[in-house]
Amino acid sequence: MSSDQPCSKRRIDEERPLSVLSNPDLIRVFMTSLDAPTLAALRQVCTEVRRATSQAVLGVVDVLERAATLYVTPDFEAALSLAAGHQQHIAWLLQTLALGMVAPGRLSLLLSGSYHLLQAHLSRVQKLTLSRALRTASGSAPLLRLPLLDQCRVLHLSVRLGMFTESAQELNELHACALRAYQGIEQARSEAEAAAAAAPSAAAVCAADA
Numbered sequence: 001m002s003s004d005q006p007c008s009k010r011r012i013d014e015e016r017p018l019s020v021l022s023n024p025d026l027i028r029v030f031m032t033s034l035d036a037p038t039l040a041a042l043r044q045v046c047t048e049v050r051r052a053t054s055q056a057v058l059g060v061v062d063v064l065e066r067a068a069t070l071y072v073t074p075d076f077e078a079a080l081s082l083a084a085g086h087q088q089h090i091a092w093l094l095q096t097l098a099l100g101m102v103a104p105g106r107l108s109l110l111l112s113g114s115y116h117l118l119q120a121h122l123s124r125v126q127k128l129t130l131s132r133a134l135r136t137a138s139g140s141a142p143l144l145r146l147p148l149l150d151q152c153r154v155l156h157l158s159v160r161l162g163m164f165t166e167s168a169q170e171l172n173e174l175h176a177c178a179l180r181a182y183q184g185i186e187q188a189r190s191e192a193e194a195a196a197a198a199a200p201s202a203a204a205v206c207a208a209d210a
Contacts, residue, residue, distance in 0.1 A: 022048040024055035031056055032092040039098055057102045060086065060093045061110060068114035083121045094118075094130050097137050104146055108153040115157060124164050131162030135177060148191075152184035 020026050021042065031053075034042065043050045063086045070079035083090060093099065099107050111118075111134075122130065135158045138151065146154075159178045165171060 021045065022052045024052045024059065027052055027056040028059065028089070032088050034092075034096070036096040036098070036101075039096060040101060043101065054102045057093065057098045060089045061099055061103075061106070064090050064093065064114055064117075065110065068117045071117040071120070079117060080121060083117060087121075091126065095133050097133060100137060100140075105150070108146070108150040108157075111157045112153060115160070118161070122161075127161045128165055131158045131165075131174075134158035134161070135173070138177075147188070148184055149188040152181040152188065155184070156181040 031039075039053065043053050063082065067079045067082040067086075070076065070082065073079075097107070099110060118127070118130070134154055138155045138158065155177055159174050159181065162170065162174050165174070
């Protein structure tokens, strides 16, 4: 019996860190200390940890969406208060683009929906930091897996958030990004219109074959 105790204790010691990482509430405590590569690596540990990190990230997303919805109502002061109460987590969410790992399809909608709140809530430095993070991410794998229209919306938002820069070099970069976003949006719309126009023709062919 006594010889089994050290092994049991060792298993418990090995499992304890995993139980911590599998708890969304505990992850929220230290998640703001994680950079994007560390978060990505953590999500590869196991299914339970991946699920817990997703829940923790989506919890912050819910707060930001709720604040953004409130901001465009007469209760906008409550929106600013809510955002201020979760400022550290919201800043982490945006600057690491954690949502791009967890649910990339929601990223452009989140940024579009919260744009006015972010303009009011973030400092000039925070807006520029977020703008640069979005521009850097525009060529990364998570965003490149998004539909073209969503990619361009994210890029366009990065331009709008970065307009406060005083750097001539950065202004030129923003101009190039704006042009790229516009061209991409036009391309996505043209492709959507072409697909819509082709749909009735395909349906007619199928009907004729039937």
